[in-house]
Amino acid sequence: MDQLYREAIIDHYRHPRHYGCLEAPDYKAHDLNPFCGDELTIELKVDDEGIIRGVAFDGKGCAISLASASMLMEEILHESLDEVKTWTREDILDMLGIEIGPVRMKCAMLSLKVLKKGIYGLDQLEEEELD
Numbered sequence: 001m002d003q004l005y006r007e008a009i010i011d012h013y014r015h016p017r018h019y020g021c022l023e024a025p026d027y028k029a030h031d032l033n034p035f036c037g038d039e040l041t042i043e044l045k046v047d048d049e050g051i052i053r054g055v056a057f058d059g060k061g062c063a064i065s066l067a068s069a070s071m072l073m074e075e076i077l078h079e080s081l082d083e084v085k086t087w088t089r090e091d092i093l094d095m096l097g098i099e100i101g102p103v104r105m106k107c108a109m110l111s112l113k114v115l116k117k118g119i120y121g122l123d124q125l126e127e128e129e130l131d
């Protein structure tokens with residue numbers, strides 16, 4: 001089973017979904033992993049009902065951080081902003097499906113950190129929440 005998740009991570013890393021940028025995004029945020037300097041930008045288009053209709057990300061990073069961003073984009077497309085606000089560290093770990101050690105935790109959580117920063121418009125997340 002672990003092998004399937006690993007293959008999915010490698011596939012998302014090699015062929016990231018929704019990589020690029022959107023025209024006139026409603027939400028946009030950028031941040032980095034302070035440990036390595038890798039960075040990520042996430043953009044969203046949201047309709048009047050608060051449903052996410054467009055997603056994009058770009059940046060550079062390791063397999064875990066880029067696969068996490070790519071998978072997260074697929075997960076949140078067509079979801080409501082309210083639903084996405086409830087995403088936690090555990091949801092990301094479930095999505096990745098493999099054991100993430102302490103050294104890689106910031107890589108895995110970078111996409112969620114940037115996403116929440118974009119949605120809230122501020123850096124409201126406590127760092128500890130994602131460690």
Ligand code: FES
Pocket residue numbers: 033036037038061062063064065106107110
């Ligand atoms: Fe930089 Fe993972 S090593 S994000």
